[in-house]
Amino acid sequence: MTEAGARLTRAERRRRTEARILEEAARLFAASGYADTTIRAVAAAAGVNPGLVMHYFGSKEELFLRVARARPSGPLAGGPDEVVEEMLDRLAASMADEPVESLAVLRSMLTHPGAAEAAAEGAARYRAQLAEAIPAADAGVRASVISAVLIGVVLGRHLLKLEELRDAPPEQIAALLRPCLRSLTGADG
Amino acid sequence: MTEAGARLTRAERRRRTEARILEEAARLFAASGYADTTIRAVAAAAGVNPGLVMHYFGSKEELFLRVARARPSGPLAGGPDEVVEEMLDRLAASMADEPVESLAVLRSMLTHPGAAEAAAEGAARYRAQLAEAIPAADAGVRASVISAVLIGVVLGRHLLKLEELRDAPPEQIAALLRPCLRSLTGADG
């Protein structure tokens, strides 16, 4: 590490160190939640001094927000049928590998008040898009129930590690969920 | 407190104090999770010295386990249709008021490693009963998905506090979920 690093420019070195810290922070927040993830542990995992993490990110809170903000997830549009298939695709994708950023946010939302607020805006926008695709008077409630259902499944697989849910192939779970989501979106008429 | 308490027998006094501690502990674990609930806070809420909590329960871990163990929830039996209605009834009931013990376990499961293990046996038994009522080859997976869905809804309402989900009447949510659960149990043929 010292030899390879010594050849790099100062700015490049810093960028990589910061990225390494963020990466390890996401992994640890996902694995242990906000409270049980210590700055010292993040620093150790990144092979760096705890003070450096403070120097770069200001506080543990800001470090978490930097991790939580890295949430792409494009827009959700179309009719009920397309939206359902899009959601099932994304769910299957997030089941193929462990989505560290989402898990970090999800796990920490349940521990840390600030985390819930940080995720709330993005989640609300997602639900609003979803609600627009639902042709029903109670579209808002339906969108919220759908969100809750999807969160429950991701949570059951990655966090609670319910046996059969963790071992089942993503396609099987998606197939089981399809009628559910179709009835909730009103895609089944 | 001193006057009324002085009239009681020693054993009775102790029983009530212990119960008061357990009650406040459940409330705080549900509200703040395992890590953020301090023994000092529990003791203060129960109007008692922190050392006494230790003296009665041995450790914070054991205090939590005592809270987590108080989980009744009778057996689940019958055909798919009956089971679905039973689950919806229980869900609606747990939505009417805040179910402190369940929430304490649920929230702490996601924070505290030991909590998940403590709840795992009860949850597995529940899923096994559920699977028996499902007439399908993949009954195990279906039961797990159903558990995840129900957890997601309770979580979305009480912990994440998704707006529409929190404001909607329990019956409405139950009605939306009915087709979901019926398709997952195979009750819809």
Added chain:
DNA sequence: TCGTTTAGTAAACACCCGTTCAATGACGGA
């Protein structure tokens, strides 16, 4: 009545946390 038991307290312990700050030493421009 008197010694024992025991519910309950007060104060400290050791530990780990997030955070701070002065020091260091390699890099890069002049």
Added chain:
DNA sequence: TCCGTCATTGAACGGGTGTTTACTAAACGA
């Protein structure tokens, strides 16, 4: 070459935690 900048370190600080221990005082049994 020299000097300032900046990534990085090491060691400390104050505070909050779970836990322990010595103690008080009230209920109990004989």
